[in-house]
Amino acid sequence: MGAKGWAWSVGAALALALTAGAVWSQIGAAQHAADNGKALLAALGGPFSLTDQRGRAVTDRDFHGRVVALFFGYTFCPDICPTDLQIVAEALDRLGTRADGVQPLFVTIDPQRDSPAQLAEFTALFSPRILGLTGTPEQIAETAKRYRAYYARAQGGESDAYTMDHSAFLYLLDRQGKVAEVLPHATPADRLAAALTALLDQPAAAASPAASLAR
Numbered sequence: 001m002g003a004k005g006w007a008w009s010v011g012a013a014l015a016l017a018l019t020a021g022a023v024w025s026q027i028g029a030a031q032h033a034a035d036n037g038k039a040l041l042a043a044l045g046g047p048f049s050l051t052d053q054r055g056r057a058v059t060d061r062d063f064h065g066r067v068v069a070l071f072f073g074y075t076f077c078p079d080i081c082p083t084d085l086q087i088v089a090e091a092l093d094r095l096g097t098r099a100d101g102v103q104p105l106f107v108t109i110d111p112q113r114d115s116p117a118q119l120a121e122f123t124a125l126f127s128p129r130i131l132g133l134t135g136t137p138e139q140i141a142e143t144a145k146r147y148r149a150y151y152a153r154a155q156g157g158e159s160d161a162y163t164m165d166h167s168a169f170l171y172l173l174d175r176q177g178k179v180a181e182v183l184p185h186a187t188p189a190d191r192l193a194a195a196l197t198a199l200l201d202q203p204a205a206a207a208s209p210a211a212s213l214a215r
Contacts, residue, residue: 047061
């Protein structure tokens with residue numbers, strides 16, 4: 001082999017090695033990101049004890065056996081909550097009869113104003129499948145803490161005419177009650193329907209199916 005051929009071969013081998021190294025570096029970074037994502041999801045959620053819109057005491061275990069779409073908000077919310085609940089309703093419509101396997105939960109961050117009756121009236125505007133949950137301020141704070149959900153009363157406003165600042169994520173839980181995915185505000189209905197379908201397609205575990213509490 002001539003000097004030029006040898007040099008070309010070495011250069012090609014070096015380029016191939018660098019390319020392979022870059023690919024493996026990207027794979028490693030993606031795997032690291034995936035592992036971090038799983039760890040973050042595993043840190044979210046957990047047990048809760050609240051009151052549903054019919055005045056019944058419920059816990060997280062009442063919803064095991066079904067896929068859950070959980071959202072924190074409040075009934076006096078001017079835009080974010082109505083937008084996301086409408087998206088949830090549209091996604092459920094896209095699922096057809098498979099929506100029977102999904103339990104949407106709307107957890108109030110404003111228990112001072114959101115009584116069970118108020119929640120029932122509000123959720124009915126979007127879908128009879130959506131179940132409103134409230135509780136004492138301490139119960140709401142503990143539940144929000146488990147999901148790393150932020151909320152606070154906005155500055156200003158008169159007496160009961162205040163608004164609430166809050167994060168706006170939709171938490172998707174698998175049938176065992178573990179957070180499987182977190183979707184941002186205004187996620188398209190088709191994207192949400194696809195995510196719910198993927199969870200519904202997962203094999204059911206030993207947990208017994210929970211009856212729908214929204215009906």
